Amino acid sequence: MTSPIKLLALDGDGIGPEIMVATLAVLDAAAKAFGLKIEIRKMDIGFLALKASGTTMPPGVLEAAKAVDGVVLGPVQHDDYPPTDKGGVNPSGVLRKELDLYANIRPARTRPYVPSPITKTFDLVIVRENTEGFYADRTMFAGTGEFMPTPDLAMAMRKVTREGSRRIAQSAFELAKLRRRKVTAIHKANVLRVSDGLFLAEVRKVAKAFPDVAYDEKIVDAMTALLIRDPAQFDVIVATNMFGDILSDEASELAGSLGMAASLNAGTDNAVAQAQHGSAPDIAGRDIANPVSLIGSMAMLLRWLGERHTSPELLKAADAVEAAIEATLEDPNTRTRDLGGTLGTKAFGAAVCAKLIG
Ligand code: ATP
Numbered sequence: 001m002t003s004p005i006k007l008l009a010l011d012g013d014g015i016g017p018e019i020m021v022a023t024l025a026v027l028d029a030a031a032k033a034f035g036l037k038i039e040i041r042k043m044d045i046g047f048l049a050l051k052a053s054g055t056t057m058p059p060g061v062l063e064a065a066k067a068v069d070g071v072v073l074g075p076v077q078h079d080d081y082p083p084t085d086k087g088g089v090n091p092s093g094v095l096r097k098e099l100d101l102y103a104n105i106r107p108a109r110t111r112p113y114v115p116s117p118i119t120k121t122f123d124l125v126i127v128r129e130n131t132e133g134f135y136a137d138r139t140m141f142a143g144t145g146e147f148m149p150t151p152d153l154a155m156a157m158r159k160v161t162r163e164g165s166r167r168i169a170q171s172a173f174e175l176a177k178l179r180r181r182k183v184t185a186i187h188k189a190n191v192l193r194v195s196d197g198l199f200l201a202e203v204r205k206v207a208k209a210f211p212d213v214a215y216d217e218k219i220v221d222a223m224t225a226l227l228i229r230d231p232a233q234f235d236v237i238v239a240t241n242m243f244g245d246i247l248s249d250e251a252s253e254l255a256g257s258l259g260m261a262a263s264l265n266a267g268t269d270n271a272v273a274q275a276q277h278g279s280a281p282d283i284a285g286r287d288i289a290n291p292v293s294l295i296g297s298m299a300m301l302l303r304w305l306g307e308r309h310t311s312p313e314l315l316k317a318a319d320a321v322e323a324a325i326e327a328t329l330e331d332p333n334t335r336t337r338d339l340g341g342t343l344g345t346k347a348f349g350a351a352v353c354a355k356l357i358g
Pocket residue numbers: 014015075076077078079257258259260276277278279280281282283288289290291293338
């Protein structure tokens with residue numbers, strides 16, 4: 001690639017700034033190792049921005065996000081933000097809606113050296129629809145999908161569209177072709193006959209176009225048990241927004257530390273790397289957070305960019321970052337505290353850099 005890749009880095013709240021420092025250090029090392037030209041712009045969001053400019057999502061951030069090739073987003077503590085009229089806006093929701101990041105790709109797998117609450121091993125990816133479903137902040141053209149017609153009645157609208165279902169299914173099947181060639185669709189069509197009926201109809205249509213990918217369906221409540229009882233049977237799981245959110249938290253918990261859970265929010269023209277976990281205020285500012293989640297998310301972004309720009313260097317850099325993470329984790333001397341190690345966030349980042357450059 002001749003022109004530089006432009007990225008926007010948004011620290012977010014809690015452990016965000018710390019895991020971002022480690023992530024950008026690894027990105028810098030990967031750029032050096034593979035001769036990549038990467039320009040990084042930093043902007044403030046979250047509580048820092050609220051203090052400085054009265055809003056958690058200052059004007060200009062969205063425009064900057066649209067203008068760059070990709071965004072690296074730290075976790076945000078949006079549950080604790082003030083109401084919207086006092087400047088509390090969820091930057092993650094805004095980016096997902098405004099950049100139309102319809103596919104939230106959430107890998108989860110067990111590793112021999114990470115203690116898991118179950119003895120079974122697995123390696124799966126949850127492909128979660130990211131712009132529809134029950135998410136009141138992003139499903140409407142104007143207003144919100146949650147409302148109270150009377151003081152004693154609260155209602156939430158769930159949005160499922162044919163196109164939204166088709167495109168998330170397409171993402172899932174394309175991913176499955178690169179993996180173990182199996183897609184499982186999650187639904188509750190026995191109760192939500194119309195909305196999940198529409199979702200399943202579209203997924204089945206896409207499945208027909210991928211005859212070499214095995215396809216099955218599971219009801220969401222049964223799925224929560226199956227993930228514990230027999231997770232190895234799953235490869236790519238495709239789900240509407242809230243079912244995908246809940247199942248991916250379960251899968252990352254079963255895989256061990258939340259600090260390992262990477263994810264990518266991808267649309268047609270934009271992508272945002274974002275750890276699966278929240279801002280972890282309980283461990284913020286102590287240099288003990290595990291930055292693997294955000295470093296791994298950044299590697300997913302490099303791969304997405306590599307495919308988009310047909311750049312072998314970016315693809316190699318993505319593979320190398322993931323290999324460096326694994327090599328660092330395999331050594332008991334270079335693990336963070338959540339994995340029983342002693343390294344701080346910054347030192348772990350430096351250890352990954354050393355594997356990349358060394
Ligand atoms: P939020 O309000 O932003 O959702 P939270 O603390 O409620 O934050 P998470 O941030 O998802 O939710 O954290 C859940 C638990 O997992 C916390 O105990 C937290 O310390 C731990 N945790 C989350 N991320 C990491 C990480 N990167 N490294 C180590 N522990 C983590």
